[in-house]
Structures are given as structure tokens and as C-alpha cells.
Amino acid sequence: MKYYRYTDLVWLNRCLYTLLFPPAVLTIIGLLHGLYSLQRLRGQSSLAALDSLSPDLSQMLMLDGILRVSQISLTILMLTFFAFCWLYYAKRNLIALFQQVEHCLINNLKQFANLFISIFFSLRMMRELWRTSIPKNHRHGIQHWLVPVWWVILIAANTCKVVAVVLLARAYTVGEWFNGYEWMLAAYCFYFPLYILTWRLVNQLARYQKIQWQQLMTQSA
Structure with missing residues (x-):
């Protein structure tokens, strides 16, 4: 019988970094260009139509619109990879570490189904993944704040983004565009620390799981 095997997350972290770096750069560019755009439009009447500019x-x-759409699209791509690929292997590693489960199509589908359901309870899922991945002899001085802060910033960034997209799609005047773009600037401000915390989180989890695997191999030898 073939069981689930441990997968070193380092190679997945490299893939995630490749997807994470471009939107991080676009976030900085979008933020700077957005501040410049707000400054340029301050001399315009708030009732002036955007078509009359x-x-x-x-x-x-x-x-600004191209930067915004590009940043949002690449961020969605990165988060999709994180949610349905990186998290899948991270959770599967826990099975390899603590259980003996047959590696077959049915069990793979069950893992994906559980992962999809767990996304609706993302904070609980990430806290459980974090807690279980940490070896018992490394639980002193761990960063308990990392997962809840990451989750709060994730929710805040996506909330600001959704509000910005809705308001900007309906904007016909300079004043309406101002209101929508201020939300987008807030989203930019949340997204950049989100990228940093995501990178820190995945590297810490990969390190902890690798330590657990090495300890398991040492005990089995």
C-alpha cells in the first residue's frame, strides 16, 4: 500500500515567491502613482465629469486603472495558488507526519474537499496548521501573533479592494473617483504587509514541518 509522503515545501515557496513578487512591486507602483493622481486631480471640481478631463x-x-487591474489579477492568482496548492501540500504533510493514509484518488479528492470547506473557516484552519506544524521542542518563543495578524490584514485588504472596485466602477465624477480611489489606496497599504507576512508564514511553516520530518526519520533509523 502506498502512503502519503512528506513534501519539502521549499520548492513550493519558490513558486509562491515567483507569484508574489510581481503584485508586490505593482502595489508599490500603484500606491505611488495613485497618490500622484490624487494630487493632480485636487485642482479639479469634485462635480466635474471624468469624461471632461x-x-x-x-x-x-x-x-491607474491598468495598474489596479494588474495588481488585483496577479494577487488573485497568487492567493489561488496559496489556497489550493501550497495549503494542500502543507496539510498533506501533516498526514505524512502523524498518520498512515493510503495515497489514492479518493483520498486526494477528500483532501481537496476538506481544504475547500476549511477556507470558509480560514482563521481556524491556519491556526490549526500552524499549531500542528510546530515541533514540541520548538514551541517556546514562537510567534503566536503571526497567523491572526495575517488573517486580519487579509480580510482588511480584500474588503478595501472590493469596496474600491465597486465605487470606481460607478464613478462618473471626480469626487466619486476620489472616494473610490481612497479605498484602493487603503487596499494597497494593506496588501504590501500581507505579502511580507505571507512570505514569512510559509517559510516558518516549511521550516517547522521539515524539522518534524527530520526528527521522525531520526527516530525511525
């Missing part, structure tokens, strides 16, 4: 201002807003 000068060509250079219209081009500036179009560039």
Missing part, C-alpha cells in the same frame, strides 16, 4: 489626466486615470 484633459487628455493627459484621462491618460493618467487609465494608467
Whole structure:
């Protein structure tokens, strides 16, 4: 019978970094360009229609839109990989460490189903993953704050993003665009620390799981 085997998360972390770096860069560019755009539009009447703006201002807003859509799209791609690939292997490693479960199609589907359901309780899932991955002899001085802070920033960033997208899609005047874009700037401010905390979280979990696997192999030898 073939059982689940431990997978070193280092190679998945490299893939995640490849997906995480571009939106992080776009977040900085989008934030700086957004602040510049707000400054440029401050001289305009809040009731002025966006269609009546000068060509250079219209081009500036179009560039803001391209940066915004690119950052959101790449972030969704990164989070999808994190949720349905990285987390799958991280949770599967716990099975390899603590259980003997047959590696077959049915059990793979069960793991994906459990992962999908757990996403609706993401804070509980991540706390359980964090707690279980830490070896018993490494539980002193661990960063208990990392997962809840990561989760709060994730929720805040996505909430600001959704509000910004809705408001900007309905914006016809400069004032309405201001209101929507302030939400997008808030999303940018939340997303950048989110990327940093995500990278820190995945590296810590990969390290802890590898320590547990090495200890298991030493005990089995």
C-alpha cells in the first residue's frame, strides 16, 4: 500500500515567491502613482465629469486603472495558488507526519474537499496548521501573533479592494473617483504587509514541518 509522503515545501515557496513578487512591486507602483493622481486631480471640481478631463489626466486615470487591474489579477492568482496548492501540500504533510493514509484518488479528492470547506473557516484552519506544524521542542518563543495578524490584514485588504472596485466602477465624477480611489489606496497599504507576512508564514511553516520530518526519520533509523 502506498502512503502519503512528506513534501519539502521549499520548492513550493519558490513558486509562491515567483507569484508574489510581481503584485508586490505593482502595489508599490500603484500606491505611488495613485497618490500622484490624487494630487493632480485636487485642482479639479469634485462635480466635474471624468469624461471632461484633459487628455493627459484621462491618460493618467487609465494608467491607474491598468495598474489596479494588474495588481488585483496577479494577487488573485497568487492567493489561488496559496489556497489550493501550497495549503494542500502543507496539510498533506501533516498526514505524512502523524498518520498512515493510503495515497489514492479518493483520498486526494477528500483532501481537496476538506481544504475547500476549511477556507470558509480560514482563521481556524491556519491556526490549526500552524499549531500542528510546530515541533514540541520548538514551541517556546514562537510567534503566536503571526497567523491572526495575517488573517486580519487579509480580510482588511480584500474588503478595501472590493469596496474600491465597486465605487470606481460607478464613478462618473471626480469626487466619486476620489472616494473610490481612497479605498484602493487603503487596499494597497494593506496588501504590501500581507505579502511580507505571507512570505514569512510559509517559510516558518516549511521550516517547522521539515524539522518534524527530520526528527521522525531520526527516530525511525
